[in-house]
Amino acid sequence: MYPKLVIDLNKVKNNLNKTIEMVKGSGCSLMIVTKGYCADMEIYKLLEESDIDYLADSRIQNLKKYEGTTKERVLLRLPMISEADDVVRYADISLNSEIETIKKLNDAAGRLNKKHKILLMIDLGDLREGIFFENEDEIYHSVEEILKLENIELFGLGVNLTCYGAVIPKKENLSILVDIAHKIETKFNIKLQMISGGNSSSVYLIGKNELSEGINNLRVGEAFLLGDETAYSQMLEGFYDDAFTLEAEIIELKEKQSLPVGETGVDAFGNRPVYEDLGVIKRAIIAVGRQDVDPDHLHPIDPSISILGASSDHLIVNADKTESNYKVGDIVKFKVEYSSLLRASTSSYVEKEYK
Known part of the structure; x- marks a missing residue:
């Protein structure tokens, strides 16, 4: 899961x-x-x-x-x-x-x-x-x-x-x-x-x-x-920074323009987001959101992917530059900083796996 x-x-x-x-x-x-x-x-x-x-x-x-x-x-x-x-x-x-x-x-x-x-x-x-x-x-x-x-x-x-x-x-x-x-x-x-x-x-x-x-x-x-x-x-010398990684699934993969259409206000969390015009790009929606992680402190292991933003349950990433042939159902892996680890560990919607 x-x-x-x-x-x-x-x-x-x-x-x-x-x-x-x-x-x-x-x-x-x-x-x-x-x-x-x-x-x-x-x-x-x-x-x-x-x-x-x-x-x-x-x-x-x-x-x-x-x-x-x-x-x-x-x-x-x-x-x-x-x-x-x-x-x-x-x-x-x-x-x-x-x-x-x-x-x-x-x-x-x-x-x-x-x-x-x-x-x-x-x-x-x-x-x-x-x-x-x-x-x-x-x-x-x-x-x-x-x-x-x-x-x-x-x-x-x-x-x-x-x-x-x-x-x-x-x-x-x-x-x-x-x-x-x-x-x-x-x-x-x-x-x-x-x-x-x-x-x-x-x-x-x-x-x-x-x-x-x-x-x-x-x-x-x-x-x-x-x-x-x-x-x-x-x-710190001799320590690992990747003892914890987050894995999440792609649920949508489509080419869309990078700027919202219409008058914009605040998002679901009361923030007024700013968007960069990148033209039409390949955007992946991943089934994890702010309820589970802090997207500002989450880093895709694939360096060609970048995080565009997140809502409660959705993480939106720019997959336009990647050479990987991602498709719906594929798993994307992330390194976590402390605030994302804290949130993911607390969320009952995030499973744990040990190796």
Whole structure:
């Protein structure tokens, strides 16, 4: 059945081993982020047998799949108060910034007779989650309140960079996180076990030997899956970028002009598309769409094909220059970037095949 995501488990294992060698060789513990492939259980088997330390995901539903794992489970997205019981039940550690939520986790942990560990998130300027680094009073007040809670352990601090504000991790800004951790340890006479210095955008610092001293954990998803660090989008040596490929079927192949006929407005997603006049071209419609992939981050393996656009369920490509004798029913293969992999893995309409 098509469309399908073809997963080369040997290439995934290679990337996993390279990630372990890189991150743990730097002295950091390693969280492998599993949301990019929706906690696929075949990949989970590789992780369970590996030397990683933590399984990390943004969705509690995915962490539930790992019941019985020997790894600690980490909830990456800030918990919802409404899911506090499940967070404590299915995650050993969660990332937090709101004291009211942490108190609800404490209550849930008490009911479940558990101790729940948290990383207090610090915002170093990327403007996603965390207490803004300049607000020392809020940071100290939060720590003070957390330390009063019987069922919560302040396990450490964390930061997220690049995902929203596209702020690049540097030795300078990560050193701020380390400095805040040292101040907290001195002020409250405690020892923080983890200083988590970000995600795949931080791994380039390892190769440059510029990862701030004191950072002892990284959370890695895209670099492991697709072999690229996400600060400057550079391929990592020895990694594969094609462990995942998308295959989809041609359902129409016709010659048509390249400009729509008539007055144009917005498309099905509220965008106003711009078209290039290429004359009459051979256009293929492929049975996959924006509901399943991000067409802006999808690349035909046949370099003579180019993507023209997509609707919910249709991908339109220019097949005018190809020497391949495509026909209706043929399969077209694509390399995927992270956003397309994420969407394809989540879509119930995309099958999975392993090799």
